[in-house]
Amino acid sequence: MTVSNKSNNRRQWLQLRKPVSSRQSLISAIFIWVLFFAVWEGVARAGLVNSLLVPSPHAIVTTLVDMLINRDFVYDILISIWRVVLSFGIACSVAIPLGIMMGAFPAVEAVANPFVSAWRYLPAPSFIPILLMWFGTGETPKLALLVIGVIFFLITLIMDHTKQVRKELIETGLTLGGDRWTIVRTIILPSVMPNILTAMRQMLAVTWTYLVIAEIVASTTGIGAMMMRARRFLHTDEIMAGIIVIGALGLTFDILFRKLHRWLFPYLHGRES
Amino acid sequence: MSKPSPKVENPVVTHKLSIDAVSKRFPLPGGKEIEAIRDVSFGVEENEICVILGPSGCGKSTILRMVAGLVDPSSGTLLLDGHEISGPDKERGMVFQAYTSFDWLSVRGNVEYGMRINGVPTAKRHEQAQKFIDLVQLGKFAEVYPSQLSGGMKQRVAIARTLANDPSLLLMDEPFGALDAETRWHMQELLVSIAESANTTIVMVTHDIEEAIYLADKIVFLSSHPGRVHEIIVPEFKKGRRYTDKEEVIAMKGYSALERQIMKLMREQGASDDY
Numbered sequence: 001m002t003v004s005n006k007s008n009n010r011r012q013w014l015q016l017r018k019p020v021s022s023r024q025s026l027i028s029a030i031f032i033w034v035l036f037f038a039v040w041e042g043v044a045r046a047g048l049v050n051s052l053l054v055p056s057p058h059a060i061v062t063t064l065v066d067m068l069i070n071r072d073f074v075y076d077i078l079i080s081i082w083r084v085v086l087s088f089g090i091a092c093s094v095a096i097p098l099g100i101m102m103g104a105f106p107a108v109e110a111v112a113n114p115f116v117s118a119w120r121y122l123p124a125p126s127f128i129p130i131l132l133m134w135f136g137t138g139e140t141p142k143l144a145l146l147v148i149g150v151i152f153f154l155i156t157l158i159m160d161h162t163k164q165v166r167k168e169l170i171e172t173g174l175t176l177g178g179d180r181w182t183i184v185r186t187i188i189l190p191s192v193m194p195n196i197l198t199a200m201r202q203m204l205a206v207t208w209t210y211l212v213i214a215e216i217v218a219s220t221t222g223i224g225a226m227m228m229r230a231r232r233f234l235h236t237d238e239i240m241a242g243i244i245v246i247g248a249l250g251l252t253f254d255i256l257f258r259k260l261h262r263w264l265f266p267y268l269h270g271r272e273s
Numbered sequence: 274m275s276k277p278s279p280k281v282e283n284p285v286v287t288h289k290l291s292i293d294a295v296s297k298r299f300p301l302p303g304g305k306e307i308e309a310i311r312d313v314s315f316g317v318e319e320n321e322i323c324v325i326l327g328p329s330g331c332g333k334s335t336i337l338r339m340v341a342g343l344v345d346p347s348s349g350t351l352l353l354d355g356h357e358i359s360g361p362d363k364e365r366g367m368v369f370q371a372y373t374s375f376d377w378l379s380v381r382g383n384v385e386y387g388m389r390i391n392g393v394p395t396a397k398r399h400e401q402a403q404k405f406i407d408l409v410q411l412g413k414f415a416e417v418y419p420s421q422l423s424g425g426m427k428q429r430v431a432i433a434r435t436l437a438n439d440p441s442l443l444l445m446d447e448p449f450g451a452l453d454a455e456t457r458w459h460m461q462e463l464l465v466s467i468a469e470s471a472n473t474t475i476v477m478v479t480h481d482i483e484e485a486i487y488l489a490d491k492i493v494f495l496s497s498h499p500g501r502v503h504e505i506i507v508p509e510f511k512k513g514r515r516y517t518d519k520e521e522v523i524a525m526k527g528y529s530a531l532e533r534q535i536m537k538l539m540r541e542q543g544a545s546d547d548y
Contacts, residue, residue: 172373172431175341176387176438177363186390190377267376267418 055237064241073226077245080211080222083139087146088200088207095154096196102155103162103192104184116155124149125213132218142214149210150203157203161195162188194265201257208250288316288352289474290340290442295349296499297335308499309335312349315493315502317442322468322475322515324489326482326535328543332500333478337446340476341367353442363391366435370447372427374419380406381415383430387438405433408467425456429463436471445477449484458519461487466517482535487522490515494535496542503542506535 020028037057043049044056055063067073102109102116127148131141165188173183215224223242230238262269297310309332317323325333338344340351342361351358353365366387375383384402393401406415409429419427428448435443449457461484468475479485485492486508496503510527522528 166371166373168369168371168373169375171341171343171361171367172369173390174343174361175363175365175367175440175444176435177391182390186386187375190375193377265377267420 060237060240063237076223076226084207084211087143091147091151095151099155099158100162102159104188116152119152145214146207146210150207154203157199158196162192165191197261289319290317291352293350295346298347311499311501313502320472321490322488323491324485325478325493326485327495328497328539331495331497334446337444337478341365341444363438364441366438366440367444368431368435368448370450374427374430376419379416380430384433384437401437405437409433424452443473443475462517465515487519
């Protein structure tokens with residue numbers, strides 16, 4: 001029985017709703033990227049595209065290494081990371097307490113939500129001209145754009161997650177003698193923290209999007225600014241190196257947040273006995 | 274049938290819990306009101322297991338929630354040990370049908386929770402928690418997170434957590450309703466032994482007739498739409514005793530007659546139900 005099952009598995013690659021092993025998913029993920037770059041490299045080498053506009057992956061990697069070692073690209077990367085971390089930190093330090101308060105106390109929601117939800121429909125980039133007029137060309141307008149871009153979504157997400165803390169948990173706390181602040185602190189906060197961290201992970205990706213916009217439009221430093229400089233000299237390889245670095249950074253932060261989630265909330269990730 | 278006379282303004286403290294002429298109306302959209310409970314009166318004695326039973330829509334959970342202080346009555350009074358109930362308090366701990374384990378705390382952390390927020394000193398807290406963890410037979414699982422527990426175990430955590438907080442009254446809203454039949458039956462037996470060893474006064478809501486007869490020292494049977502006390506039933510055949518073996522009770526003379534009587538009541542009183 002087991003033997004025939006095994007050979008069956010081997011023959012049937014497409015199995016309805018059958019989860020794949022972690023080994024198979026890793027191989028599959030590597031495969032699709034290798035395929036993508038292989039096709040690209042092949043097309044570029046065969047001269048099927050203009051190498052000025054579409055450099056080969058090999059050429060991009062060579063440029064990237066050169067930029068990291070011999071030019072000041074590391075500085076641009078660090079300043080971009082710093083902008084993202086700082087503005088996201090500012091956004092979170094407002095959004096987390098406010099979102100929790102709005103989700104826990106309908107009276108706070110009644111005041112804050114009409115304001116917050118309206119802002120969500122104002123596209124953050126539309127503030128760039130006025131931010132430049134107000135704050136000049138320093139760091140402030142960039143940070144302000146990044147904060148405006150995520151804070152209102154973050155508040156709303158955190159409020160919604162807080163509202164989803166089950167009524168029975170709160171009522172249990174009440175019948176155990178907790179007052180409202182004790183319940184916010186010892187029941188609502190720990191219940192909602194895992195979801196807040198997930199919301200932060202999702203919104204951090206959006207922050208990267210606004211970072212590139214800010215740096216392309218109004219900056220002389222950072223990854224985005226480097227890419228705009230490269231465009232002027234038709235350095236497509238540098239632009240693509242920039243894209244790759246942004247992607248790699250986004251992925252790294254995502255993985256860090258996942259690790260943090262596992263580390264902070266072990267009870268949500270199966271047994272660790 | 275035993276109803277306290279409605280004339281009494283301030284009933285003498287004869288019951289541990291007295292519910293006197295309590296009504297509850299909920300507002301409906303459109304300005305109308307629905308009457309969930311009408312003029313409900315009964316008392317619960319010290320160390321008694323009182324089961325509130327009735328067809329769906331009789332407002333039994335609403336009564337329990339009013340005792341817990343989670344819902345205010347529209348009229349009437351609820352007194353515990355002679356004091357009027359207003360708002361939730363640790364003297365009236367509640368166990369819900371839905372699982373209420375705090376997933377971020379171990380079983381021990383859950384059981385200690387109430388004592389922790391009420392400022393019970395650490396040593397006393399540990400000792401008390403251990404006692405109730407043992408009482409609900411979760412000794413081996415004290416350091417485990419609730420997500421690794423079965424439904425029955427989660428409810429045992431909830432019971433231990435409530436009792437460890439030393440309430441004057443244990444309220445249970447269909448606590449075993451989400452459990453499979455076998456677990457439910459074990460939990461009922463466990464509850465009897467807990468009530469015996471911890472001297473707990475329990476008010477429990479259920480729609481399970483068998484559960485009511487097995488557990489109750491007294492059954493308050495409600496009729497529906499609006500909920501009123503239809504009859505107070507004392508399972509006389511148990512002769513005021515409790516049994517930790519459920520089959521013993523089921524085999525007793527008088528059990529099936531009472532079960533039949535209550536089923537008939539259920540059918541009559543629930544017949545006007547919309548569903």
